[in-house]
Amino acid sequence: MKLSISKHELNEAIQQVAKAASSRPTIPILGGIKIEVTHQGVTLTASDTDISIQSFIPVERDNLVIAHVDKPGNVVLPAKFFVEIVKKLPSENVEIEVGAHFQTLIRSGSTDIQMVGLDPEEFPVLPSIEHNELFQMPGDLLKAMIRQTVLAASVNEQTPILTGVLWSLQDKQLKFVATDRHRLASRIAQAETAADYRFNNVVIAAKTLVELSKLVPDQHGLVDIVVADNQVLFKIGNVLFYTRVLDGTYPDTSKIIPSMFKTELVLDTKNLTDAIDRAYLMSREEKTNIVRLTTLEDGAIEISSSSTELGRVTEQLEAKQFDGEALKIAFNSKYMLDVLKVIDSEQIFIGFTGAMSPIVIRPTDHNYNTYVILPYRTTN
Amino acid sequence: MKLSISKHELNEAIQQVAKAASSRPTIPILGGIKIEVTHQGVTLTASDTDISIQSFIPVERDNLVIAHVDKPGNVVLPAKFFVEIVKKLPSENVEIEVGAHFQTLIRSGSTDIQMVGLDPEEFPVLPSIEHNELFQMPGDLLKAMIRQTVLAASVNEQTPILTGVLWSLQDKQLKFVATDRHRLASRIAQAETAADYRFNNVVIAAKTLVELSKLVPDQHGLVDIVVADNQVLFKIGNVLFYTRVLDGTYPDTSKIIPSMFKTELVLDTKNLTDAIDRAYLMSREEKTNIVRLTTLEDGAIEISSSSTELGRVTEQLEAKQFDGEALKIAFNSKYMLDVLKVIDSEQIFIGFTGAMSPIVIRPTDHNYNTYVILPYRTTN
Incomplete structure (x- = not known):
């Protein structure tokens, strides 16, 4: 040579x-x-x-x-x-x-x-993959879908399947789901495929998707995706990216997401992010990251957190919309921040079905993203 | 309040x-x-x-x-x-x-x-320092003197005095010296003081000087410096910075620096830096960072390093000037890079007195900086 x-x-x-x-x-x-x-x-x-x-x-x-x-x-x-x-x-x-x-x-x-x-x-031989059944996605959409789901994947290698993101395709609708059992992120999008092309239980490690994401230009250009038995191939210009899919069956998450709510809020995304970020600084001292959300009489909400050694942070926020019952709930501020950082919409919807039930977070202007956070059971 | x-x-x-x-x-x-x-x-x-x-x-x-x-x-x-x-x-x-x-x-x-x-x-009471004997230095000069000496201070806490930089002032000449016994950095400058103002053996921790440096604006504005018995006070605008001086007597380094050389080289600083940087990548694999410098017949030099597992890097450089005996010497490439990165001059002088004797490095356009690196004794 x-x-x-x-x-x-x-x-x-x-x-x-x-x-x-x-x-x-x-x-x-x-x-x-x-x-x-x-x-x-x-x-x-x-x-x-x-x-x-x-x-x-x-x-x-x-x-x-x-x-x-x-x-x-x-x-x-x-x-x-x-x-x-x-x-x-x-x-x-x-x-x-x-x-x-x-x-x-x-x-x-x-x-x-x-x-x-x-x-x-x-040198290892690359997997041979039939290119028959490929589908295509704009690079920027693929990157957004990855960014908006990997946050909820588990980092605990003891449950390997949960360290991945579940991909499924049906009726030309592509869906990504990730959950670590404490929170869930899901994102759907329309895919350019044949109407009868479908797959399920394709689970790709979240850290692999993050690496893939770095190779995809932040543009609308199409990425070819070939899903084979135990491999997925991505073709990005002159680059081929092969990944193994994770072994095992991904748990059924369809029943986790409540569809009826007892309390519904619409909030300004940035104001809520900033308020929770300040409360997080205090909650972090207690390791648990517990933050409390309490509805007030006048359609406002209060975000608070406290630490026995440091003190207490209290934030008041106007709700854009407030329907249903009064509520007092506690959750992990870090989980909430992770979600708020990847929602690109100016306003978000939060739905509650009680202090012990999953919290649902969605953008208000479309229904492509759904996030669920399990609340903390606190005595107070 | x-x-x-x-x-x-x-x-x-x-x-x-x-x-x-x-x-x-x-x-x-x-x-x-x-x-x-x-x-x-x-x-x-x-x-x-x-x-x-x-x-x-x-x-x-x-x-x-x-x-x-x-x-x-x-x-x-x-x-x-x-x-x-x-x-x-x-x-x-x-x-x-x-x-x-x-x-x-x-x-x-x-x-x-x-x-x-x-x-x-x-709360701890700040040291009370008499402001009688202060001297002043331009902020950018103080920062340069710190940057050009701290690299040679020891990071080994077992010899605390060597983790500091030695300051001395005599005949209006301020001098900083640092050494970890394998290398030495020294920098002198004229100071604005009374002709008879002098001090010696004022040793300030290198990491403290790095922190001080961050507070000093990169401008010519004057910093007030008050040297007291076991404290030094820096006044930078509205900010007061107090530091303890290190206990102990700094070793005498005046006899380490050779003044006569058997081989003298003048080299382009950037070319040498790049060549040693590439050789360093190879030498790093062997942990020792050993790089060899060999003078060639035609006034050029060769920089080389090797690793049994990886291979060998060989670089040829034209010397701007070459006087004296032929030479083959080995040294720590990381130490040389540390020096080359803080020398602001386009050309540097390197003086040798044999393969086992200290290597002296200086800028060619002034004699404010002097660096010494001890060579490796190698069998090859």
Whole structure:
């Protein structure tokens, strides 16, 4: 293998795939980036077996030469050092040449780097996925759906299935759900698919979705998504992102969300966020993050929290709308903040069915998002 | 105590003093900020007994009312919560009222905060320092001297005196020295003082100087400095910064710095920095950070480092000037990078007196800075 390539393009592709290289590989090859060179271009791949990312650099783009290939070939280079050194090479032109035993020479300006390369034959083989049944989503919508659901996924690895986000598709409606048993986030959207295309129980790790999100441009351009038996493939321009789906059956959450309420509030999202944020500062001292919401006589509400050592924060807020019974309820202020931060609407609806029942939070201007928070049972 | 005050001004003063409040106080009062209110203004003080910072907010500045004092008084409030809550108060106007048992009420917009205040009588008394013998330094020069010396101070608390920077003044020349026994940094400057004013063995903790540095504006305005027996006081506008000096006698470093050299190099600072930075990436893998410098036949030098697992980086650099014997020497690349990053000159001089002798680094355009790095003894 021998080629010269643009440092800028090489660096960009390396940054895209490097996240999939294992930072503490059980075997060295999993901490590597595979470089495949053909006369068409250069393919970089990293894989920790859970996720795999592949990026393709063509030899030419828009009549501009990006790479010049003297001799095709393959090699695997240790990711951590390779990622950092390419960024810092002195010249915009980088030459890479692989010799016997995968010894690799990287040359740029007056810098010479000899790297111990690994055998590409030992690199994990990417899952083969049939591209028949794919659907498409605008990148910005995919990012929004991820951002608005991952917050409720569990971080406790003892219940692996709950560390994921449940994807389902039916009647051209795509739905994401995440819950850690204390709170739930759900988001729906219309998808561009065949009317009879459907799937269920596709659960993808929340942290994988966060990584995927970083690779998706914040634009309306379409992302291809292929859901296979135990893998999902995302195609974002020249980048392929493969992820394993989590094993197990996701619990049925359909009955958790109340549809009738005894108390209904509409509040200004920013005012409520700021008030809860201040109460959170106090509640944090008690570790429990308990904040109380109390309805007042005149259609206002009071948010309060207290700490025996520090004192007490009391906030008054005007409700835009207030229907139903008076209420006093306690909940985790951090959970509420997590929800308020991802709701993009100016006003929110909060529905209660009593001090011990799930709290439902929704934007007022559409019904794509639904959030549920379980209240605290407090003696006071 | 009762007053109303501008949130912006209060917040700014809190941010200035908060660094001196102990984050893990042995007694609660040391984790507090003392608020003293008189008809002249508001004084905030925090102290962990090693350093104390005081900031004064006048009731009026440039004919603008900053605070309105109804009733003078004192209280101590827990710093951590106070720092964060003031930043997030909803209105630009903040009312503070202290009742019985130092119960403190903070009111802003529709936010009410009750805080458990502490008795100001228990707060540490600031050192009393005679202001007779003060000297002055431009703020930007003080910051530069700190930045160019703290890097060589020891981080090992087992030799407390070496965690400090040695200050001395003689013949109107101020000198800072720091060393951790493996490297040394020294910086001199002319000071505005009486010709016969002198001091020696004033050692201030490097981490204290870094904190001080953050409070000094990056401008030419003068900072007043008062050196007392075991305290130094810095006056920066409305802010007073007190620090304890470290106990013990600083070792004599005057004989460490060679003045005659067998090999002398002048190099472009940026080119050398970049080359060593790349070699550092490789050397880091071996934990030792060993980089080798070898003079070549044609007035060039070679920088190299290697790792058994990863490979080898080789860099060639043209010397701007090269006098004396051929040389092969090994040193800690991290130490060299630390020095190169704080030298503001375009070219640097490096002097060697053999592979086992201290390496001296200086800017070429002035002799205010001197750096010394001890080489590694390697078998190769």
